[in-house]
Each structure stands twice: as structure tokens, then as C-alpha cells.
Amino acid sequence: MANVNITAALPGNHIEPSIAVSTLNPNIMCVVAVEDSSGTALTGFYRSIDGGATWSNTVLPQAPGYMSAEAPTIDYTFPDTFIVAVHFFNEFMDGTIATYTSFDNGVTFNPPVLVQQGYGLYVHNDEPFIAVDRSPSSPYIGNAYVGYTPIYDFSQNSAIFFQRSLDKGLSWERPLRISDPRGELDRAALAVGLAGELYVGYIQTRSNLPTNAYVRVSLDGGVSFTPPVTRGATFIASTVPVPSPLPVPNYAFRVQTNLSLGTDISAGQFGGFVYAVWNDFRLGYADVFFSRSPDGLLWSTPISITGAPAGSQNFSPSITVSPANGTIRVIYYTNRVDGFLLDVFAAESFNAGVSFANRRISDVSTNPNGNSPTPVPLIGDYITAATKFPDTLAAVWNDSRLGKQDIIFGT
Numbered sequence: 168m169a170n171v172n173i174t175a176a177l178p179g180n181h182i183e184p185s186i187a188v189s190t191l192n193p194n195i196m197c198v199v200a201v202e203d204s205s206g207t208a209l210t211g212f213y214r215s216i217d218g219g220a221t222w223s224n225t226v227l228p229q230a231p232g233y234m235s236a237e238a239p240t241i242d243y244t245f246p247d248t249f250i251v252a253v254h255f256f257n258e259f260m261d262g263t264i265a266t267y268t269s270f271d272n273g274v275t276f277n278p279p280v281l282v283q284q285g286y287g288l289y290v291h292n293d294e295p296f297i298a299v300d301r302s303p304s305s306p307y308i309g310n311a312y313v314g315y316t317p318i319y320d321f322s323q324n325s326a327i328f329f330q331r332s333l334d335k336g337l338s339w340e341r342p343l344r345i346s347d348p349r350g351e352l353d354r355a356a357l358a359v360g361l362a363g364e365l366y367v368g369y370i371q372t373r374s375n376l377p378t379n380a381y382v383r384v385s386l387d388g389g390v391s392f393t394p395p396v397t398r399g400a401t402f403i404a405s406t407v408p409v410p411s412p413l414p415v416p417n418y419a420f421r422v423q424t425n426l427s428l429g430t431d432i433s434a435g436q437f438g439g440f441v442y443a444v445w446n447d448f449r450l451g452y453a454d455v456f457f458s459r460s461p462d463g464l465l466w467s468t469p470i471s472i473t474g475a476p477a478g479s480q481n482f483s484p485s486i487t488v489s490p491a492n493g494t495i496r497v498i499y500y501t502n503r504v505d506g507f508l509l510d511v512f513a514a515e516s517f518n519a520g521v522s523f524a525n526r527r528i529s530d531v532s533t534n535p536n537g538n539s540p541t542p543v544p545l546i547g548d549y550i551t552a553a554t555k556f557p558d559t560l561a562a563v564w565n566d567s568r569l570g571k572q573d574i575i576f577g578t
Contacts, residue, residue: 170530173213173222173563173574179204180572181211182547184563187243189272190301190490193555194218197249197273198563199239200574201547202226208235210253211574214273219561219576230265230279233257238548244299244309247272250336252282252297252313262291264315268336282313282330282339291318292328294548298357298365299335300388302432302490305363307388311336314345314355314367324348327355327369331389344396345369345383350376354548358428361439365389366463368426370445372408380404380426380445384463404458404469407449412542413480415507419542420535422446422453422482425549429486431493437519444472444497446482453480455499459520472497472514472523479503481512483550491557495520498528498552498562508532511550511564511577528562528577537567546572 174181181202189195195216202211210227229236233255241251251267264282269275285292295315300307311332318325327346330339346352351373358366368382381400383392394401408424429442441463447456456469473481484499495516504510504527511529516522536543550564555578565572 168578171219171576173576175569175573177204181574182565182572183238183549184565184574185240185551186553186561186563187241187249188553188555188561189243190556191246195272196561197241199241199251201237208237210236210239227267227276230255238294240295240297242297242299244301248335249273250297250299250311252295254293254295259287260291261285261287262293264292264295266336280336283342293318294354296355296357298359300359300363302359302361302363304361307363310388312357312365312389314357316352325352327352329367353423354425356426356428358430360430360441361432363388366428366441368428370406370424370426372424378406378408380406382463401464403443403466406445406447409446409448409453409482413453415480417542419544420546423548427484427486429488431488432490433493435493437493440519442486442495442520444484444486446484452478453482455481455484457520474525475501475503485550485552487552487554489554489558494558496552496560498550505532509535513560531568533566533568538570
């Protein structure tokens, strides 16, 4: 289907979209994004009941005492549950992680529940990512997991923290620290495997430490992780973080070097495999690299999956894996068509990542600066791919085809 501009009729800008699709009724899709129609950043919520052709919209209410929200993510579990995780903050920037839960396929949401509170300028909890267990082979089906990044005193130190919920986001257990506390980290990546294995990954980006991608694995529904945090984490690959902004004239927008994880929960030959993608500058330009593992412990040599021309910029990847047959799809921004204007492409693999074919999913190339007379500093730190059961891509990203940042849906 052609691209659908979800927020075309709304004022303001909309960035950082996340999408989840009902497995039982794939025509029901829910999207969240940062939206500033009212003059401050809030959580926009958009819902489709016709497979993405049309969308309703609203704004989720703030928790009392918090002025703004950003970095929303959403996931689905059975039978009719969608859970949203957000980052609340106010003029003191006391970043707090909270969740909303809908038990009626996104028609209504419970009031926000605090996951972890921030404290002024000293502990700022940032960049949540939510994943819910919906593997039919998992004894932990329905468990909800959230990862986030406490930044300490706005210094160069941050860590990846993790919490779980056994009641679909109505309450949250105590936090566990996943990474070394002396790192420089951005967004956590979470994925749930075939038998309920939980993978929490991240990339260390501080230049005076090894800039590697790592993962830790829980085999007991998030109670404990291996290896123990005192022994570090399992190595996925060495990485070369991309420069921010990218080295293109009139690019000023921030680009993070983040990990995205996906798992094959199908009954196919590669059921149980886990996949990692990230943007990387090892070739002298931003490209998307892929590695796979049968168990989260031993990882393959990274390969480029874009087939993009040398010197093009390819970044912000998001992976989704079909639960029906294991098809891998990775969406990403790229300037490969024009050299400056941005598009969204999808790299697709039908053989567990042995090879990839790429196709364009945006039907318009857009200027990241929109109508701004000067280069903009932010177009959002992520876009998101999901699978419409059994095997159709459901992707959301933001672009400026109307001069403002809007949320676009494509397949």
C-alpha cells in the first residue's frame, strides 16, 4: 500500500514513532510518538483498525507533576493488551520512566504507572524500551520488560537498567543493572526468544573504552541474567560509532549508535535464533551491520546488509522478525537516492540472514530540515519496524514531506 501520513492533519512536529500490531487481529495497530502540537512534547497515540489505511489520534495524559514526555515505545501481548513506556520530565529534567496499559486493544488506557523515578539533575532516567513476551513456547508469556538508561549527574556516566512486570504493566519489580555503571550508553535493546529467553543488549560508545555491542541473557523470565553483571556481558561485535551529526553538508540532526535486537519465535529451522543490527562507521560512512546467534552466546561475523553505494549514509535501523516463518526485515534511513534527501529502505532476508535484498518503502524523498531555514538539530533518535501477522512489514518513521515532521506508515 502507499505510504499513509498518520499526522498530516495535526499541527506541530511528530518524531520517534513506535508501532505494535495485534497478533490476533492484525488490522489493529497502535503507534506512539513524540508530538508537540500543544507547544510542549507529549505522547501522541494513533490507532488503526483497518490495517493502517486510516488512523485516529489522541494524546496520552501526563502523570501529575510532569510537564513533558518523550521517547515512547509500545508493544502488544495477548489477548488485547498494548503497553506504552515513556520518559517523563519537567523543568528540573528529573527523567522518570512510566507506562500506560490498555486491555481493550488501545480503545482506553489506564493512568500512567511510575516504573522508576528520577531525581532532579542527579539521576535522569532516559530512553525506555519495552518488550512483552508473546512467544507461544514461553512459560513467561505475558511478562512485560522495560530497559532504560539512568544518566548520572549529566556526566559521561550512564548504565542500562532493567525492570519487569508480571501484571502487564500495572506494577513493576525492583530494577536490575545490566551494564557497567561507568559507561556511556544510549538506548537499550530488548527481545524475547522462542522459549521465553530475554535478551537485553546495548552499545558502549565512550571513546576511551572499547566501543562494542554487548548482550546479557535471562533464561528465567527476567529474574537473573547471564553472565553475572560483575563479569561484564557477552560480546556481540566491535563497533565504530557514527559521527553525530553525519558528515553531510546541512545535516545537523543527532544520530545515535544504537542496537536493535530481533528473535525468531517461529517453528521453522531457525526458530530460537537471535539477530542484532546497528549503524556503524567502520567503512568511513554510516552503514547497517547484522550479526546472528543461535543462543545469544556465539555471534557471527558482522555483515553489511544495505547494498548501498559507498559514501551514502544509512542509519537508525530497526529489526522485526516474522513469528510465522522467520522472515527478517530491517528498516533504516538512507540518503542513497539523492545524497542529501532522506528515504526509508527495508533490508529483507528469507534465509535467516545469509543474504538480504533491499527495497525502498518511502514513496517520497524528504529534506530532514523540512521548511526550517537552518539545519535542525533533531529528527528523533529512532524509527520502528513491526510484523503484521503472519508476514507483512508494518513500519513507522518520521519525514518532512509536508514541511513539518510527520509520522508515516508503510509496508
